[in-house]
Amino acid sequence: MTDRPRVIVTPRSAPGHPSLTRLAQAGYDVVFPAPGRVPSEDEQRSHLAGAVGYLAGVETISRDTLTSAPSLRVISRNGVGADAIDLAAAEELGIEVLRAPAANAQGVAELAVGLMLAAARHIPLAVTAIANGQWTREMGTELAGRTLGIIGCGNIGRRVARVAAAIGMQIIGYDAYPDPQYRQDGFRYASLDEVLETANVITLHAPPADRPLIDDVVLTRTKTDLILVNTARAALVDDNAVLAALNSGRLAGYAADVFDPEPPGETALTRHPRFIGTPHIGGFTRESVDRAMDAAVDQLIDRLDSGRG
Template identity: 70%
Template sequence: MTHSHGRIMVTPRSAVGHPAVERLADAGYDVVFPAPGAVPTPQQQRAALADCVGYLAGIEPITRETLAAAPKLRVISRNGTGADAIDLDAAAELGIEVLRAPAANAQGVAELAVGLMLAAARSLPFAASSIAAGEWGRRQGIELAGRTLGLVGAGQIGRRVARVALALGMRVRAYDAYPDASFRPDGDFAFTGLDDVLDQAQVLSLHAPPAARPLIDRTALERMPRGAVLVNTARASLVDDDAVLAALQSGALRAYAADVFDPEPPGRTPLTQHPAFIGTAHIGGFTEESVDRAMAAAVDHLIHGLDSGRARLPDEQ
């Protein structure tokens, strides 16, 4: 009865058949999936985008060339926090709005960070693989209670990690560029400077945005207590892999657990092969609940962004 408001390309692998995505059609848009259940190739991406006004984007790169080939595109909505794969300068020059769903995966990432701390403290991957191999491997662990957790970044994710760590009986010291003074959880918690966090952190968990150069380099690692555990569920660029490998080899670090890599997947490297390294395949936000929240938020943002933009446009053909 009514004409379409335009086409929207949808690429997240988890979007096919998702109820939130069906709301795009209900809102009057034609929805196209260039590669259902898979990450689209650049060719599939550009062919489908050529006449799209909106783009519900997954993890695929979105380059200047791709954006230049999409003359009708007005809004890109990511089903997650990161926009690292999007050429934001090109989008701004072309007048394309980029929206993201920052808090949607906070609980999933926070729970994974705590899980990785526990896995490192008790050498859980070694213990489980030993039993699977028919062996009885035992490594003495450490208890997190009574130890100090350092947080680099105390936003939605870091604050959740802090609450769980405090419940476990840890002290928590947090550095954040813009500390939230209203965050006063029960237990031994304080905001402090980055150097203070490094000096005290027997476990250090990273929850900061990407940095121009690694925050955790040889100098930072030398400040930390010997035998500390490092956990990175944030960005690969925050950590100097070579410095971490050297710290693992010397025993300065007890363990390094990471959910983020550059590139992804990392392949076999001296770091991923080290027995004190625990790696997961960027699964922080990959939970039923986080995926649902992210998808719902991304759809809401896309509909709102296109609707508010259309109010400023002449009648569409």
């Protein structure tokens, strides 16, 4: 046991990261409830009981979990999203929630572009064929000259736009709060309806809403050659509607890096030949992890130290 104030650390990529040495040097006891994996709610509660800080990953942090942590003052996320945290409960309990905006933007943007290309050229099918000693090919589509629709034009969406412009795509973007100062060759803002109805490729970079953004009704309005990419939030897409659209041919391809639950297990969607799935690797690059961990640790120390002694 130690008298040092405790900070629990749960991101799967955190164990062994050098930025954590700063927490120890600042006088905090660093504890890993579930090294290398997402902790259960019971594991969170058992380690949070005496903790003052929480460096959090993608796990759900419920009201019940927060109320079981009377000493907790600060939650610092190693990413921008905080929708897995009960923010209302945190505010009521006086727990500050910090984020690391843009830390993983480049990694997610590059993956989104990679998934577009993989879907357009049927790369997973080709790779699997060669690995199995086969010579199976499917006619692909060039993205140059096609229209990319970006839903959510923040740090990630804008990086995707830059790469798409270099490829030669025309880009239209919808954002709930468009930035009138933003300029990018080949890009213009558009209504959500225009994006959904005219884009050949749609990539999602928006926060979740009360209901899925992409559902069966929306998919009757999109182009029949649409490639849909989701590296944002699983809740943005109705998986059953997407599966039906893939089966009917209304949707040319769907690529996702996010699932609910994670891992998703084997489902009709994950087995579909026009589906490409990756295991939440958008921000899982050495550079993104370093930026996110550095920001999360620095913010956590700053806030915790401001209330000490």
